[in-house]
Amino acid sequence: MVDLTGLPLSITSFSEFCERNKIYVDKTDLVAKLAQFDAPIFLSRPRRFGKSTLVSTFQELFSNGLDKFQNLKIVTENLWNDKTYKVIHIDFSQIKENTENRPFEDKFYLLLKSAFKEASLAIIEERDVIAAFADTIGTEDNGTLVLLIDEYDAPLTAVLGDKKEFEERRALFSEFFSTIKAYSGKFRFIFITGVTRYSNTSIFSAFNNIEDISFNPAYGAIVGYTQEELEQYFKDYIEYAAKALNRKEKTCKYTYEFILDELKNNYDGYSFDEDNEWHVYNPWSILNFLTAGIQAVLA
Template sequence: MMIDYSKLPLSITSFSDFAVNSMIYVDKTDLVANLARFRNPIFLSRPRRFGKSTLVSTFHELFSNGLDKFQGLKITNENLWNDKTYKVIHIDFSQIKENTENRPFEDKFYLLLKSSFKEASLAIAEERDVIAAFADTIAAEENGTLVLLIDEYDAPLTAVMGDKEEFEARRALFSEFFSTVKSRSSKFRFIFITGVTRYSNTSIFSAFNNIKDISFNPTYGAIVGYTQAELENYFKDYIEYAANALNKKEKTDKYTYELILEELKNNYDGYSFDEECEWHVYNPWSILNFLSEPQRGFKPYWLETGGAKPSLLVNYLNTFIDKKVKKTELVDYLNLEFIK
């Protein structure tokens, strides 16, 4: 059996790359079309390496270029889309999360906006500060002609949780930024925001009294990640090849298609994000890494690459321990018998 590993989209997040290189694209464009019909801001929270950036990129392609690269997918086959194209402002805040002494965060924010505007064929206004530049640039556009996509909005905040002063400065700037987005909401046809978590009590989203949080909505429980049906539909040949590869390496014949499925479920399934626990999904990073090198076995790829590291929790505990709680007390809190 010959397997084309170049079709596995490992480390690929751009929808355009999927289409141009004929990579395996797990088709969720029916959900994309359903979400894209809304005109109020939408927020989705998911862990790292679960497919948020690919989802954002799919929206980017759809709104900026239409259906040209969606042929053969549900959105075209089922005639789910008939909208026009828009200027898409796509901001990935993970690009500026690190704290650097030589450049203030606000300057990095401005340069990121400038780059995002340029890609949308917008010239950023030369203003006294980043918020004014954003506001004036948006104000010059006609109503309903823009789309705003924000990926990893919380990355710059999580990165500096241990630095109270820097965290507060970034929080205040983000709060002002999102308030400005709200005040210019008539300019946007669609607003979509992702993050690992939703910070509460920071007033960042307080301006959005109409934001639609789909993080726990069963309708979108499988909008990222691979369902069991998707795993078997899109990766059947690779799963069969994995059985052969492991049999060859271990000089056995115990590995079958069914056994590989069982081990994939044991190792990489079990994630459910919706309030009804209706959907269970596999972590794409782990699945793609295993299928690309099955002879290495069922390794914890997501954990090994930091995808599963709960940065928010770790940073919070580092600032919390020994200020309000002693480390010895924390051990007690984590002891099941103590909790009982």
Template sequence: MDELSLLPLGTSDFATLRLRNQIYVDKSALIYKIAIRPGKFFLARPRRFGKSLLISTFESLFKFGLRDFKGLAIEKLWKETETYNVVRLDFSEIRPDFGLEKFRDDLRDRLIDNFAPYGFNFDKTGTSIFSQLSSWLKKQAPNSLVILVDEYDAPLTSCLSNLELFEKVRSLLSDFYAILKSNDGALRFVFITGITKFNKTRIFSALNNMSDLSLDVEFGGLLGYTKEEIEKYFSPYLASAARALDLTRSELLEALMRHYDGFCFERSATERVFAPWSLLNFFASPRNGLLDYWFESGGKPSVLMEYLKSHAMRSPEEYGREKTISLSTLSGSSDADTLSDLGLLTQTGYLTIKAVKY
């Protein structure tokens, strides 16, 4: 590391990040542990924690092999020589804001656009997009396709205050995920991200078919930066910021921990990570001080705004006190009308796991 290393601020494409020689906090050993296993995986994290970059990293690995991973831990671990057809879907780009019909058309067009490069041809005069896509998947070679879905729940969270529309959107999405389940043989790997878990989407209806990594102890540090990673990868920025604020390195680290550390995403409550968006913005302009970067950019997600339209919240003082919530509430699927306020605030990043009681 030197002073010229570029911060990865705002870069969510892995290949671009590596091409620009921006700092990459090497998570590839953890990524290897997931990618080596054929299967379907789900990860819930708040906004601005790097879910899109993670999806992009999987895309690069399966599509191009080790092309973009020179010098990273996975380079010595990954032995697969095959590459795969990778379909990447970002559902944050299709929301039912303009009604169900527009959403149905947008979903259809998105599926056509993303599957077409691999030979899928949609017949407008034929059966539904889901039926045609299922028929096409059945013709694919075994173990040949990778599906990556970013922000799977964005269409659902945008209509939390309209239960009728919510149910119709969920039904459409369920048809898509049902196709993936019924054509499992063609799939080498499926990875899905979101903020929260909604039931009846057929993603979580059979847990033996989907590995939920959200509270997994082994992957608590998959997104976000640990204190050790900050000291290793951002040492020049720590030194520069300490000089700018007239602090010692230890004083700066303590201040950073007070403001940006403390997020815990695993069930043992032993590993804590910094919010990467806050930390990177601070390092970019340390003279501005330790501002609330995450809240301004990621702390007002649509899921919370929609929730507030149709659900009552407790007084702010109540949320300032330690609360008890069952791990099953955090790990289980919810419905639009039964979504727990504590569970939602934890999944969106306002609350975090502090300790586990048995």
């Protein structure tokens, strides 16, 4: 019987993958390649596709080095030779909801304060969130910080039906990213993820050098599971699902190949690169099938 506890359903933290012995699909060769960029990087992907896990991997790498990366490509292929940094990790999905009792800028400030504390930075109290951000990072030496922004657009998509609130948030974000650009020399690495790119709202207008890798074939498989990865990391689970289904339905029609074909028919519908070179599975869908399907058979 396979161990269902190895499946990383609802796990996004790289440290948690390691500490709880979860299956981690190794893309650290691409992580090392991306980490060499000098320009800010932007990646757009749908939700539940692994963006947060990718951000967490960068956080662990830049914060603590290679300690937890043993046996992964970045170590076995000798792809990393860098020091550690103060990492500012901001997850905007934490403050996306609109609440009457606390303005968005106040929630933004508290999120920023928490991110600075995690990076061992004491926020400089200021009159507003942008000034606090600028004055705090302004005291740091050049090239000593890493900035990771996950789900930057979550607070915007959450208020698409409220034109006034959307515009207030958009204006604040535009100012925030302009400030990041003004202090770009402080950062060794900047990585931003989201579901969409608001190209017509001037949010990224300051980043005239931003590297959008969303449709770059070189990173078409940076998140999601390729066919090869599906078979490499989840072969035992797929084989067990076939055996369990045969046992439950008293048949022998379910084989490893049959389940693979059905997974491909149902879940292999994503290709993000402009050359249509890579096809990837949504990790959430695959992990739900493997978890719920096997549990249903065992019930």
